[in-house]
Amino acid sequence: MNKTNILIGILFSLLVVAALLKNWNHEQDPENSSGRSEVIFWHFWGGEDRDVVDDVARRFNASQTKYFVRPVAMPGNNLQAKLFLAVAGGDPPDIVNQDDPVLADWGQRGVIQPLVDIAPAAEVTEIERWILDSARRLSTYQDKMYGLCNGLDIRALYYNKTVLEQHQLQPPRTISDLDEIANTLAPFQSTEKKQSYGYIPDSRRLWAWGYAFGGDFYDASSQRVVVDSPPIRGALQWMASYAQRYGSDNLAAFRQGDQSLPGKIFPLLPLDDQETSGRYSVIMDGQWRVRNLAAFTRNRQARGVATPEFGVCPLPIPETGSPRKNAGWVNGNFFVFPKGAKNSDGAWEFAKFWIGFTDPSQAAKTCSQGGWIPVSQTVTQDPQFQTYLDENPLFRTFVELSESPNQFPIPSVPGAAFFRRTIERAAFQAFDDPHADIDKILKDAEQQIQTHLNRNDNLRDGGRVDP
Amino acid sequence: MSQSTTNLKQSEKVDRFAGLMFCSPWIVGFVFLFAWPFAASFYWSLCRFDLINPPEFIGLENYRRLTSELQSQKGFGLALTNTLYYSLISVSLSVVTGVLLATLLSAKVKGQAIYRTLVFLPSVIPIVAASVLWIWLLDPESGMINYLLSWIGIPSQNWLNQSRSALSPAGFTEFSQWLQGGALNLFGSKDALILMTMWGVGNFVVIYLAAISDIPGQLYEAAEIDGANVIRKFYHVTLPMLSPVIFFNLIMGLIRSVQTFASVYVLSEGTGEPGGSLMLISMQLFLSAFADFEMGYTSAMAWVLFVLLLAATTLLFRTSKHWVHYRTSS
Structure with a gap:
């Protein structure tokens, strides 16, 4: 009996040591936040696209001393129910990518925050002018931006x-x-x-x-x-x-x-x-x-x-x-910022980085990697993206169409x-x-x-x- | 004497406490995972509730909406009609096919075990995998089902791209026109779903087989002495002796058919289409709860469904007196 107890004690201690070691290893991980404020990012991308997403996060993290983005790939099905539960439970992600027409539903129910609640009003107004009409329509509910479009279909x-x-x-x-x-x-x-x-x-x-x-x-x-x-x-x-x-x-x-x-x-x-x-x-x-x-x-x-x-x-x-x-008919991906998120500031910085508002060349690189349509002409005009268009002439028509005022979601x-x-x-x-x-x-x-x-x-x- | 009584009472108390402690995981699970959500869903059915904001009491509004949709055959009305069509046909066919297959498989022939395995095998395939397989089998251009139908002179059917149903007035019209030389587009997506359900009839067959093997041989011997042929023996011995199992499968099949979701979700890519023909109640519940955020309305729908199922089960129990024959110990 005593021997059994001792054996259980040893096994338990080994488990505790293993857990501590795992945590220590995690702290030593070069990809970790190393004291920076972590931004949890839910997205549904998989396959080749997921590599692009991970690369954007890596580039953002490399450019930052303050924030660290951790992308979390979630299955697209029932993402809404998961998000609702996370918001109701008080532990939502900081930023979520979505492509279903849910912006108004989420906005009306108070699941997500209007951009003016998480970012300086002047910056939101500037972005509103900076992005294409089609991208703005996808991000707006009742004349208020509730999301930030990051790519157009x-x-x-x-x-x-x-x-x-x-x-x-x-x-x-x-x-x-x-x-x-x-x-x-x-x-x-x-x-x-x-x-x-x-x-x-x-x-x-x-x-x-x-x-x-x-x-x-x-x-x-x-x-x-x-x-x-x-x-x-x-x-x-x-x-x-x-x-x-x-x-x-x-x-x-x-x-x-x-x-x-x-x-x-x-x-x-x-x-x-x-x-x-x-x-x-x-x-x-x-x-x-x-x-x-x-x-x-x-x-x-x-x-x-x-x-x-x-x-x-x-x-x-x-x-x-x-x-x-x-x-x-235009559709696209957009970022939303759940209510109750702990790091909306970091999420906002990441969103701006992604769409190229802070540095158009970064978004030009992302769009060229993923074959995605930029949400602003500033990004389209970047030499890197122009090279991509020269290599893929069929893509140019889609980019031109995205700039038309007649694309509606x-x-x-x-x-x-x-x-x-x-x-x-x-x-x-x-x-x-x-x-x-x-x-x-x-x-x-x-x-x-x-x-x-x-x-x-x-x-x-x-x-x-x-x- | 009184000392021993007190001791006995104390030991009873200890036993009762121990018993309750052993039962407690189930009691806790029952209260929190079943009884509470059950009661809460009834309260929500009287509310406007979007999952995120607190429920707002609106009385019978959700039930009024269900009644109006029932009349207009939109929303809940359409879903209920689809579910009735699917349940009635699939359950009846499952019973008939299941009993017939079990009777055939109970015959002592060479390779009996192989035939039994073949019949049971489809029911162990995961529903999602089976549904994907059936999308291929039902392809109008290259699917095997249409190829097999062509052997008996039935032209290619549109199965999953057709909202029509074979057993409907439109289906009968279509069939009579075909007999007069017209085209035949008889089967639609609900029929495809029924066909797919029939493929998994092996579960029922196993139960029927067990019941058939339990029928006393003397009954067949007595029937033979009375001059009964195979059909009479089946009708007067096998069927009555199987009736308790048929009754059980009927009720379980009914409940299962109303709960059918995974296959519908895969076949219709989560939409209940084409033309709303695969919008069964389960699909409607899912979409109104998690796509339209109408948890109050969804709860009302679930309660109506519960009452309907309860009524159908009660009706079956009432009628069972007339057709279910239980073996008595005497």
Whole structure:
């Protein structure tokens, strides 16, 4: 019995010593904060992007004597619930990266702080002027900046130049041009199943086409949902016309097939060496596909296989109505600063460093590494980023589009997640049923969203959290 | 005498205390992890509560909203309809298929163990992995299910990209048009989910197999003497003797089907789409709680669901008197 006790005592002591040694080692870690004030940074990046994030943190830490950023990769799913619990529990991170349309929800509920609460008002005003319109829209709720956009996601049309030239077609500038491309490469009259299409709209992209047709989904001045308006109706009617022409079931099956492509390859790319065209000759996607195209081209060139040429163009616009040039749907990543955070000052310094407000060359380096769109023209003009654009000419179109005043996000209102779901479901319904009454679908959606937003408006204002 | 009684009482007290101490982990767990959240969720169902700010009492407002959504078939109404469709069909099919498979697998044939393993195997595959596999199997262009359907002359179905359901008025119209030479787009995402659930029927089969092996052989012998053929023996002996297990599986299957979440989340990429057809109650609960921050409304929905499940279970218990046959000791 005594021996057993002694053995347990020795084991316990060994455990304590091991724990102390581990802690001592941690203190000796060259990557540690060494007395600096620690900034806890939650983000969801993984893979190649995570290396870029770690590098930004390393560069920031190297530039600092006061603060030390510790990035913590969190799974993107349920990040909201985790953050809410952390805020309610009084131990939130100092800075969080997010890309879902939650800014207004979080702001209204007092989960995050407006920038003027954590930074000098003059500096916030200066940053407001310094960043692009699209980036500012993503960070603003009720005319107040609640976040700081750190990278933009822009959608444009990728096209297979080689295929278009073979058919004497030009990159589309108008909706009629796009229809002509679609009809030439896969005639509208034939409803039989096809191996490839010139272009087919995706029902999830009503946001982008709605803005390009000159529409708005929400009128901030009257706080009304305005989904059932002529431009949005026009956009949805035009999109759904493809389902009527080709057969909604054929299109649905074809779209589903995109998910089963080997390695989830970009469907613009040909699947084998003998082919010039992929499943589509024109497709809407974001700037991250530039990497895929570059890798594909490099691979083919290395093997001496003929490579089709690709291009990128802004969303075409209709000839009638009041369309917007270089318009589209913008999304992006933004930093938010949770209420009750212990080191908002350090978090603010890190955010400024990341977006290049303190040193544009640092952000130019980050954006070149990650293939990300800068949030300010100052960063874009940096020689390092210009070199990146020269090496990746397709990327330039996305950067130019990001500077357009006609790039709009999902409306920044509490209940934006519901807004998004309802719009996308309405568009799906219009696609799914060729005889659907689009007017009624949009009216229904408008009413549902408005009811939901009104319910949210009845919530008390944010800022009542006492961590 | 009185000394020994006192000692006995004291030892009883010590035993009771020790018993309570041994039970305490469960009692603490029950009170804090079950009873308290259960009661709290009822209070929240009468509140506007966004998870972060204190709940604000609003009376029956959340229940009024549920009623109105039930009438308009939006939100909760749509989710309840979807769940009813999925639960009724998947549970009924699970029972029928489970009993039939178990009857077949109980036949003493060569390779019986292999067949049993094959039937049970899918139910041990993690749901997320199985769901990803089914996304491939149900691909309209290259999926194996459509390939198999083509053998019996059924054209390619859109499964996960279709909000229609086979057993609905639209489905019947579609089917009758197909018989007259039209196209056939019968199955949608709910049917895909049911198909996937059927794949995991092995859990039920194991229970049926155990019950079948427990049926006394004399009953079959008596039936044979009475001249019963295979079908009559199945109908008059196997089914009645299996009825307590069928009843158990029916209730467990119903509860499990209403709780189905992981597969729906994977198949619809966390959205409940296409066209809201995969918006089962579990998905609606998840989205309204953690995407829309409506914990009060979500709690009300959960309570309505609880009452409905309780009612369905009570109804099944009431009807069980007429069709469930328990073996008596005599």
